[in-house]
Amino acid sequence: MTELHEHLFRREAGRLVATLTRIFGVEHLALAEDVVQDAFCRALEVWPFRGVPDNPSAWLMATAKHRALDVLRRERTARTFAPELGRLLESDEPLPTEDAIRDDQLRMMFSCCHPRLSEAAQVALMLHILCGFSVDEVAGAFVSTHAGVEKRLARAKKVLAESQRLFEITDAADFAARLPAVHRALYLLFNEGYHGASPESAVRGELCREAQRLTGLLLEHPVAATPATYALAALMCLHAARLPARLDGAGHLSVFADQDRSRWDNHLMAEGQRLLELSASGPLLTEYHVEAAIAAVHGSARRVEDTNWAQIVTLYDTLLALRPSPVVALNRAIAVAQRDGPARGLEEIVAIADRERLDAYPFYHAALGELELRRGRGETARGHFGAALTLARNPMERQFLERRMEACDAGGSTRTRSQSAPL
Amino acid sequence: MSEFIYLYRSTNEASRAAMGSPEQIQKSMQTWMAWMQQLADKGHIKNAGHPLERTGKLVKGKQRTITDGPYAESKDIIGGYTLIEARDLGEAVELSKGCPILEGGGVVEVRPVLKTGM
Numbered sequence: 001m002t003e004l005h006e007h008l009f010r011r012e013a014g015r016l017v018a019t020l021t022r023i024f025g026v027e028h029l030a031l032a033e034d035v036v037q038d039a040f041c042r043a044l045e046v047w048p049f050r051g052v053p054d055n056p057s058a059w060l061m062a063t064a065k066h067r068a069l070d071v072l073r074r075e076r077t078a079r080t081f082a083p084e085l086g087r088l089l090e091s092d093e094p095l096p097t098e099d100a101i102r103d104d105q106l107r108m109m110f111s112c113c114h115p116r117l118s119e120a121a122q123v124a125l126m127l128h129i130l131c132g133f134s135v136d137e138v139a140g141a142f143v144s145t146h147a148g149v150e151k152r153l154a155r156a157k158k159v160l161a162e163s164q165r166l167f168e169i170t171d172a173a174d175f176a177a178r179l180p181a182v183h184r185a186l187y188l189l190f191n192e193g194y195h196g197a198s199p200e201s202a203v204r205g206e207l208c209r210e211a212q213r214l215t216g217l218l219l220e221h222p223v224a225a226t227p228a229t230y231a232l233a234a235l236m237c238l239h240a241a242r243l244p245a246r247l248d249g250a251g252h253l254s255v256f257a258d259q260d261r262s263r264w265d266n267h268l269m270a271e272g273q274r275l276l277e278l279s280a281s282g283p284l285l286t287e288y289h290v291e292a293a294i295a296a297v298h299g300s301a302r303r304v305e306d307t308n309w310a311q312i313v314t315l316y317d318t319l320l321a322l323r324p325s326p327v328v329a330l331n332r333a334i335a336v337a338q339r340d341g342p343a344r345g346l347e348e349i350v351a352i353a354d355r356e357r358l359d360a361y362p363f364y365h366a367a368l369g370e371l372e373l374r375r376g377r378g379e380t381a382r383g384h385f386g387a388a389l390t391l392a393r394n395p396m397e398r399q400f401l402e403r404r405m406e407a408c409d410a411g412g413s414t415r416t417r418s419q420s421a422p423l
Numbered sequence: 424m425s426e427f428i429y430l431y432r433s434t435n436e437a438s439r440a441a442m443g444s445p446e447q448i449q450k451s452m453q454t455w456m457a458w459m460q461q462l463a464d465k466g467h468i469k470n471a472g473h474p475l476e477r478t479g480k481l482v483k484g485k486q487r488t489i490t491d492g493p494y495a496e497s498k499d500i501i502g503g504y505t506l507i508e509a510r511d512l513g514e515a516v517e518l519s520k521g522c523p524i525l526e527g528g529g530v531v532e533v534r535p536v537l538k539t540g541m
Contacts, residue, residue: 004449004452004453004456007446007449008449009445009446009448009449009452010445010446010449012445013445037442040442040445040448041438041439041442041448043448043452044442044448044451044452044455045474045502045503046474047452047455047456048452048455048456048459048474048503049459049471049472049473049474049503049505050471050474051456052456132444132445132446133444133446134443134444134445134446134447136443136444137444137446
């Protein structure tokens with residue numbers, strides 16, 4: 001009997017909806033989603049008795065197409081596209097090849113990044129359509145309500161349906177123009193998994209995996225595999241390599257400097273390095289190149305004290321020029337503190353333009369706390385950690401900050417020479 | 424050894440709840456397959472049986488009245504059956520307790536197959 005592949009339905013959901021939407025037309029996205037859901041239900045009814053078919057993807061595709069024909073027959077008059085579509089569905093055309101399914105997913109990925117949609121809506125739409133996340137699961141990933149996500153997705157799907165056709169990936173100029181938005185959405189998806197506010201750690205790992213899977217589809221496509229795509233993939237690999245060490249043995253968030261580096265994933269780290277080298281093939285330097293390079297510097301230090309902080313500060317200078325933001329400036333200041341000591345780091349933080357925009361960001365207060373603690377001002381540090389605590393987004397962050405406050409009470413004697421919060 | 428039929432009954436609502444998201448379907452599928460496999464490994468499955476469509480017709484009485492079935496109102500609908508071998512009714516009932524349909528509020532009806540020729 002064939003084994004049930006892990007996350008089979010989640011993966012197939014995206015593939016099937018993408019392919020069927022190409023066949024039905026983007027205005028019939030809802031029909032595609034319905035028949036895929038029906039095919040899944042059918043699988044749940046049949047497979048326990050009959051076993052998993054030899055080719056589950058083909059079984060699900062055939063079942064979904066069959067179901068679509070049923071719907072069309074029933075609603076023939078209501079659907080003007082029926083005759084042509086019926087012919088498409090009834091023909092014994094062979095099942096789409098893996099390359100065709102990949103292109104279908106790319107078409108959908110680029111369509112999801114429609115310029116009329118906010119970045120948040122683009123990411124939610126990708127997660128829902130291409131990664132098979134239910135409304136509740138998307139809500140869980142973004143710490144949002146069911147109703148809020150439902151509304152956002154409904155609006156996004158409406159924009160998609162009104163766009164008349166799926167994004168055409170064969171037009172090289174359009175393709176190149178939309179690619180940065182796709183990169184950005186994938187970057188945000190990965191970051192949501194890595195740094196995000198979701199309280200459930202399992203969800204976060206899945207978001208990172210999905211972002212990596214979709215980026216992998218870009219790498220397989222000759223036109224999409226640009227230096228920036230390689231840099232983005234490298235960045236994801238190099239960060240994902242550190243995921244296993246983000247929680248310590250007791251399941252607590254671990255400060256970056258305290259992470260047990262022996263738990264880093266060496267295979268991913270090497271893959272990230274390889275991708276980073278492949279990304280260096282053009283004149284264009286993107287923020288993904290710089291972020292990947294920063295991650296690579298961290299990754300090459302077997303102990304935190306071996307880190308080349310001067311190089312990291314320089315890279316942050318470059319990143320700040322490419323993407324000025326208070327969060328990047330904060331990370332730069334933390335690197336300066338590592339290089340030149342906490343007092344210098346604090347000066348850099350005070351000098352951040354738009355510093356007030358960091359007020360709602362828990363890691364900002366945590367960073368102030370760490371630096372104050374390191375220069376022996378336990379009481380001030382405690383205040384900063386307290387401020388961070390009121391902004392903490394999940395139990396793991398809260399627990400982490402409570403332990404940092406205890407460290408302040410202990411008179412600043414701490415084994416942690418950390419930078420800020422867990423990076 | 425005696426033979427028993429498991430009739431899997433659930434409401435449409437309950438069966439839909441097991442299919443909320445692809446990941447939920449994955450979980451439901453995994454528990455079903457694991458349970459079936461476990462029964463098979465212990466030699467309890469005489470025949471894996473068949474899943475049944477949740478629609479059909481009811482033909483009733485002398486008038487041969489035909490209505491949409493299996494039930495007019497939404498009640499427990501039989502979604503499939505399996506032929507089981509067990510020592511006695513007690514064991515067959517005990518084995519049925521692992522059925523995933525129970526997690527979703529469904530029912531397993533355990534019925535001894537009538538022994539003929541005795």
